[in-house]
């Protein structure tokens with residue numbers, strides 16, 4: 404955006420224009436829907452990419468979530484890159500064509516537009532993480548969306564109960580309208596009693612990691628996670644990380660979190676999922692604010708990783724030789 408601290412990054416108006424252009428130029432395989440609105444009333448959009456995009460076919464579905472955290476702008480660029488890769492590659496690249504034909508891919512390119520816009524709105528970045536929802540009885544604004552999910556919410560010292568904290572968990576699970584919108588969308592993909600989404604990635608920055616659940620515990624095999632389910636996450640996460648050069652590990656190996664999307668997607672919805680922490684590896688390389696000159700390289704870096712996830716979406720458990 405022109406007025407932003409780095410015009411090479413995509414602001415929300417530009418993102419909506421890009422979505423519009425993608426679905427107009429590829430109307431057979433790309434559709435967008437507004438699945439809800441943010442606290443301040445901005446559209447939260449889902450882009451579906453699949454053959455016969457207008458029809459709900461019985462195909463494995465894959466979810467990509469971007470920008471729960473406002474300052475992690477590279478994740479919005481990742482969504483833009485994926486939309487272009489999957490639509491421009493269709494009919495050009497045999498592997499992409501096959502995956503778009505056989506999967507239903509949901510991209511949520513910015514689930515925290517209020518936070519993103521706030522972070523970009525000045526001449527310098529504001530280092531904002533949370534949404535922009537006021538908190539009763541406090542002058543501090545915002546809930547950390549990635550601590551507001553309804554699975555073992557606030558259980559384990561992996562979030563804060565103070566509105567002034569960057570990891571404030573909110574007043575109740577799904578108290579953030581953005582989390583409610585995404586959760587309702589995911590629940591709406593239960594068709595005939597079966598969750599259609601088999602696999603997901605939640606994109607963040609930074610540290611170059613591929614993380615899998617659970618985040619609330621250091622335990623691997625715990626209630627809601629069998630040995631085979633853990634091994635599936637570990638094996639698929641490791642295979643995916645070989646493609647992008649990130650470090651694969653359980654979420655809690657980074658630090659304990661509770662109320663994260665990854666724990667909810669697995670614990671509540673049984674969706675095999677990963678959190679990607681994108682470029683850079685460390686703060687010296689720009690932290691949350693690498694220059695926009697890295698966007699092309701660092702989003703293209705995840706092409707093969709995403710294709711591997713899409714490939715395994717028919718049955719992620721086959722990576723350990725098992726069946727769903």
Ligand code: 0X9
Pocket residue numbers: 472475549607608609614616617618619654655657658659660663665666678680
């Ligand atoms: O703290 C977070 O929400 C993520 N890191 S970030 O620097 N992007 O804020 C990590 C979430 C990892 N997921 C779990 N630990 N469950």
Ligand code: CA
Pocket residue numbers: 453454455456460462504506507
């Ligand atoms: Ca289809």
Ligand code: ZN
Pocket residue numbers: 471472475606607608
């Ligand atoms: Zn994040």
